[in-house]
Amino acid sequence: MNNHKMTECVWRKVSCEYCPGTFIVKNKQQHQNVCQKFPVQCTNNCGLSNIPREKVTFNILSDSQ
Numbered sequence: 001m002n003n004h005k006m007t008e009c010v011w012r013k014v015s016c017e018y019c020p021g022t023f024i025v026k027n028k029q030q031h032q033n034v035c036q037k038f039p040v041q042c043t044n045n046c047g048l049s050n051i052p053r054e055k056v057t058f059n060i061l062s063d064s065q
Helices: 002-008 025-034 053-063
Strands: 013-015 022-024
Touching: 013 025, 022 025
Parallel strands: none
Antiparallel strands: 013 022
């Protein structure tokens, strides 16, 4: 039972590897969809990838000037 609580339960709380936040394992995808530190590809087709979501807006603005 203890192993289930620590490693298998989808309702256990875990820390995000990108930000200081925590979430329930079952909601990992939802958290990654809004996590500002989660690495994404630039939507401006500049070729940059693995940049934190919070930096994408800055990259789009600076790339368009």
